[in-house]
Amino acid sequence: MRLLPAQPPPGPFRPGFWRSPLRGPWLTSILGSLLLILTTITAVTGFLSHLAYNPDLGMNAIIDPSRDVPLPFALDFWPGGPSWLYRLNQGLHVNVGLVAIPFLLFKLWSVIPRLFAWPPAVSPAQAIERLSIALLVSSAVFLFATGIFNTSYDYAFQFNFVVAHYYAAVVFSASLVLHVAIKAPIIRRAYRERGVLKPLRDDLAHTRREPEDPHGGLVAPEPDEPTITRRGVLLFAGGGSLALLIANVGATIGGPLRPLAFLQPRREGAGGGGPGDFPVNKTAQSAGITPGQVAAGAYALDLGTRQLSRQELLALPQRTAKLPIACVEGWSSVQEWTGVPLAELARLAGAPDAEQCFVESLQERGILREATLTRGQFTADDALLALKVNGEDLTMDHGFPARVIVPGLPGVHNTKWVAKLTFRS
Ligand SMILES: Nc1nc2c(c(=O)[nH]1)N[C@H]1C(S)=C(S)[C@@H](COP(=O)(O)O)O[C@H]1N2
Ligand SMILES: [Mo]
Numbered sequence: 001m002r003l004l005p006a007q008p009p010p011g012p013f014r015p016g017f018w019r020s021p022l023r024g025p026w027l028t029s030i031l032g033s034l035l036l037i038l039t040t041i042t043a044v045t046g047f048l049s050h051l052a053y054n055p056d057l058g059m060n061a062i063i064d065p066s067r068d069v070p071l072p073f074a075l076d077f078w079p080g081g082p083s084w085l086y087r088l089n090q091g092l093h094v095n096v097g098l099v100a101i102p103f104l105l106f107k108l109w110s111v112i113p114r115l116f117a118w119p120p121a122v123s124p125a126q127a128i129e130r131l132s133i134a135l136l137v138s139s140a141v142f143l144f145a146t147g148i149f150n151t152s153y154d155y156a157f158q159f160n161f162v163v164a165h166y167y168a169a170v171v172f173s174a175s176l177v178l179h180v181a182i183k184a185p186i187i188r189r190a191y192r193e194r195g196v197l198k199p200l201r202d203d204l205a206h207t208r209r210e211p212e213d214p215h216g217g218l219v220a221p222e223p224d225e226p227t228i229t230r231r232g233v234l235l236f237a238g239g240g241s242l243a244l245l246i247a248n249v250g251a252t253i254g255g256p257l258r259p260l261a262f263l264q265p266r267r268e269g270a271g272g273g274g275p276g277d278f279p280v281n282k283t284a285q286s287a288g289i290t291p292g293q294v295a296a297g298a299y300a301l302d303l304g305t306r307q308l309s310r311q312e313l314l315a316l317p318q319r320t321a322k323l324p325i326a327c328v329e330g331w332s333s334v335q336e337w338t339g340v341p342l343a344e345l346a347r348l349a350g351a352p353d354a355e356q357c358f359v360e361s362l363q364e365r366g367i368l369r370e371a372t373l374t375r376g377q378f379t380a381d382d383a384l385l386a387l388k389v390n391g392e393d394l395t396m397d398h399g400f401p402a403r404v405i406v407p408g409l410p411g412v413h414n415t416k417w418v419a420k421l422t423f424r425s
Contacts, residue, residue, distance in 0.1 A: 008118035018113040021223035022230055024210025025190040026199055028218060030234070031107040032187065036180065038100035039140075043173055045093035049328060050166055052078040052086055052410050054374070078409070080373075080380030085408035087326035091252040094151055094330030098248055098263075101144055102240030106233060108137070114217045129182060132175045139172035151248070151264060151329045186213075200231045251331035264331050275390035276398050278325075278333040282416070284396035287363040289417050291396075294362070299401050301385075302420040303349040310401045313387055316340045316348075321382035327411040337405045339386035342378040346423045354378075354423035359404055362417040371413040373406060378423075382407045385418060 008014055054077070079085070121127035146165050194210070202208075207226040210219050228236070250257030251264035292298060300307040319341050326332035346354050357378040363369040377383060383406040387394065394400040399416030406414065 004119050006119075008116075012113075012116040013118045015113070015217075015220075016222045017116075018220050019222060019224040020220060021207065021209040021226045022228070022233060023110055023113065024219045025186055025213045026194045026210055027230055027233070028107065028110045029187040029190040030196075030199075030230075031103055031110055031237070032183070034234075035100060035103045035107050036176075038096055038103060039172075039176065042093055042097040042100060043169060043176075045089050045096070046165075046169055048089050049086075049093055049410065050162075052089065053162070053328070053412065054078060054372070078374075078377070080377035080383050080409065081407035083321075083323050083382065083407035086410050087252070087324045087332045090326055090328060090330055090410070091249075091332065094147070095245060095249050095252060097144070097147055098244040099241040101244060102237040104140060104144065105240075106237045111218065113220075117217055132178050135171055136175035136179050139168045139175065142168045143172055200234065202229055202231070204229050248330065254333065261331075264329070275392040276395035278335055278398075279327075279331055280397045281327065281329075282366075282368070284400075284417070287361075287366065287369075287417065289362055289396065294396070294401050294417070301402060301418065303345060304420070304422055305350050306348070308348075310387065313340055313385070313402065316344065318387075319382070319384060321384065321405075321407070323382060323384075323405050323407050325405070325411045325414060332411075336390050337384055337386040338388040338391070339384040339402065339405070341381070342373070342383045342385055342404070342406075342421075345385060345421060346378065349421065349423050351423035351425070353425065355425050356423070358422040358424060359415045359418060360420040360422075361415050362419045368412060369415070371404070371415050373404070373409075373413065377406050377409060377413075380407055385421070 011017060121130055143165060146161060146168070150161050150165070190210075204226060207229045209223045213219055244263070246257070246260055247263040248261050250259065250261035296310065300309050301313060317340070318338050320336060320338040322334055322336050324332045324334040342357060343352075346352050346357065355375050357373040359371045359373065361369040373383070384404070385402050386399070386405045387402055389395075389398055394403060399418070402418045403416040404414050404418060
């Protein structure tokens with residue numbers, strides 16, 4: 001019994017429809033190899049970022065709010081320093097992820113005839129393989145789309161980014177490993193027969209279609225004349241990557257490139273060049289923090305065992321450190337923070353040996369209003385409850401009266417407008 005006609009339907013299902021002479025196993029292999037390097041860096045730094053975020057700990061994030069029991073591995077994995085640690089990790093994650101996008105698009109272009117293969121599958125094994133490719137492509141598109149959205153407009157979509165991006169990454173990684181394993185013989189063969197880089201030397205006159213591939217489906221049976229070399233294709237993709245990199249990397253490394261980073265909303269400059277003139281995601285107003293809450297008579301830091309006014313906090317020994325805020329979105333900004341070491345506050349709270357520091361903000365709503373720091377993090381020398389930045393009182397938008405700043409941690413754990421610290425064992 002035949003379910004489908006042997007003759008493919010018209011249009012893209014007919015092999016003659018696809019005419020680029022460039023398509024073939026070698027081109028797909030070289031694009032795939034480059035993409036594999038880029039996506040591996042992006043995936044590894046992504047999973048590291050997930051561990052730094054430590055979502056299984058306290059209220060750090062919300063994979064499963066009912067699970068307050070930390071996984072032993074995640075618990076103390078991410079150290080409280082060196083200060084550049086998360087900045088480097090997330091800078092790589094976001095910027096290499098962006099650089100991968102043009103290569104992903106060209107890679108998909110190079111294999112598009114396979115999308116219309118007829119019949120769709122010749123065996124159950126092939127049907128499963130094609131299903132795994134569907135998972136690979138759809139998870140990749142989802143990851144890049146949500147990632148870009150997140151770097152451009154922090155947390156704008158209201159499904160949970162952390163959960164969705166994380167599980168898509170698990171699906172992506174598993175189907176990528178499978179895909180590379182299945183295609184390895186074809187890749188090896190393409191490189192053996194044509195050389196890894198040799199086809200890049202061909203000028204336009206020598207750009208011919210690849211020899212028929214036994215696995216079929218990529219090489220055009222009725223090719224047109226080439227209009228670009230294979231080298232040109234890679235340069236074109238690379239040029240796209242470079243443009244994306246320039247449009248973003250300034251937000252990560254700062255300096256003169258920062259104004260060029262138009263892919264990241266430019267929040268710098270709003271402060272008119274003063275000591276508080278660096279990016280703000282969440283303003284005091286949007287967090288619902290009122291001047292009344294933070295006024296001298298009203299505010300006191302709650303340590304559980306005792307309360308400290310801002311005056312009393314300022315009277316404690318102060319420490320100053322140059323530390324970055326490095327947001328998951330990929331931007332970062334190094335400033336000079338001054339405040340009381342969190343380890344000192346643990347002592348004052350009567351819990352010098354505490355395992356965790358649970359931080360709560362004056363902010364009443366929102367998932368970022370609280371965070372849990374591990375012992376390794378809050379006992380780092382430069383882990384501060386900051387009262388000043390660049391020698392001046394914190395501005396309201398940067399967390400006045402007091403904010404957490406810990407070296408090497410994701411920005412999201414540097415809670416602003418700190419109301420209460422609970423040191424617990
Ligand atoms: N209370 C509170 N603290 C917070 C946030 C917040 O929304 N509320 N945002 C966090 C995030 S995501 C980052 S990256 C850093 C820096 O954010 P900012 O640019 O809003 O200062 O502060 C963190 N602290
Ligand atoms: Mo952030």
